[in-house]
Amino acid sequence: MINKVVKQLGLPIQTMNEVEDSFSSTVFRCALSNGEYVFLKIPYTKMKFQRELEAYEILKGLVSTPELLDYWHGDEECPGAFLLSELKGQPLSLEVSPSAAFQVGVLQAEMHSIRPPVGKKLTGIQNEFANWSDFVEQQFYSFAVEVKDIVDPQLYDKAIDQFELLKGQLPSPDGPSFVHMDFRPANIIVDRHKVLGMIDFESVRFGSTEVDFTKLYRDFLRFDSTLYCAFREGYNSIRPLIDLEAVFPFYQFTDAFNSIGWCKRRGIEKNAVFLEENLARLKYFLQ
Template identity: 75%
Template sequence: MINRVIQQFGLHVRSINEVEDSYSSTVYKCHLVNGQHVFLKIPYTKLKYQRELEAYEMLKGHVAIPEMLDYWYGDEECTGAFLLSELKGEPLSSDASPSVAFQVGVLHASMHTIQPPVELTLTGIQNEFQNWSNFIEKQFYSFAEDVRDVLDVHLYNQAIDKFEEMKQLLPHPDGPSLIHMDFRPANIIVDGNKVSGMIDFESVRFGSTEIDFTKLYRDFLRFDNTLFHAYQEGYNSIRSLIDLEVVLPFYRFTDSFNSIGWCKRRGIEKNAVFLEENLVSLKNILV
């Protein structure tokens, strides 16, 4: 398949390497004979392809993202593919400076300023805002079918009761905004002390911003209050940040629960470490 995609884009490739930490697409970094580096991305489904295509159209000129050099709609055997420029740098790491954390806040808030377009008909990106509570509930109970096979009955029932209890305490949704749904360090590229931009938009929706802080907090913000404060300052310089203390407990809980279901779907043995992390997190919340 990758050879077909390379041929489709007419690339002259010197070397190619599959990118790790990509879970909803197959991604390759290509070193071309002219010395340029580009990325080939093949989404797992046609819906993810369409979301990414529409996201690039809306984000271009508003948020720092790679340049889409070309795209292919695919055929019966391939869901489609993107040819993307390289953002200079490496994924965000825990040793980032407060300046970088501030820029991450600016980047995130800039995405959240984008609202459903009036002039553009979308077929991939759904607007879930008007039925936000139903969206969260549907997502949770979809994963619950898989989680049931992993947790013991007592812990599973505790989790269900906790969800029903906590969702009643959520504030009015903040939006509608374009939300990334996978805004985590691996999808934020940093070059030294400068944020180059964000990547991976196959899960984007229009919805409430409240869900979009969870993974960044889980993997980055919670480890250093100075970075957390700098991020908040950056975000507030673009738009008002909601009260994270109110929403994070709920979304950290659902993230752990849903991630257990995700591991069951994608393979428990292959995702054993991630599964264990979320089991520990869920138990700590429920105890």
């Protein structure tokens, strides 16, 4: 299949190396004969391909992303493929300056400022905003099937009760906005103290912004109050930031719960560390 994709896109490839930390697509970093590097990305499903294709069309000129150089719609064997430019940097880390954290806030707020396009029919990106509570519930209970198989029954029952309790305490949703659904450091590329853009749009929706802060806080913002403050200032410079303290209890809890289900779906052994982290987080949130 890889050879077919390379042929379809007419790539003069010298070398290919698979990107190991890609969880929803097969991704290769490719060196071309002219010395440039590009990324070849093959989503796992047709729906993920269509979402990402529409995302690049919607975000172009509004938010910093890799350039979509070419794509192939695929066939019965291949869901489709993208050829993307390289953002010449590294994933966001705690080593960045407050200036970079400010830029992350700006980047996310620019994305959240994007509304569903008027008069354009989308077949990949769903607008879930009008039924946001139902969407969140469907996600939770879809993962609950896997979670039930691997956690203590008492812990599982307690989690179900907690979900119903916290869901009823959520404020009115903020949107409809373009939400990434996986806005975390690995998907934010920086060069020293400059944010270059964001990547990976297989899970995007139009929905409530409240869902998009959890992973960034989990993996980045909670460790340094200075970076957290800078992020908030950057976000507020573009649009008002919601009251995160009002939504974090629900979304941090559901993130831990859903991540346990994700580990079961994708393989417990190869995701053992992530599974243990989220089991510990779930127990903590249920104390």
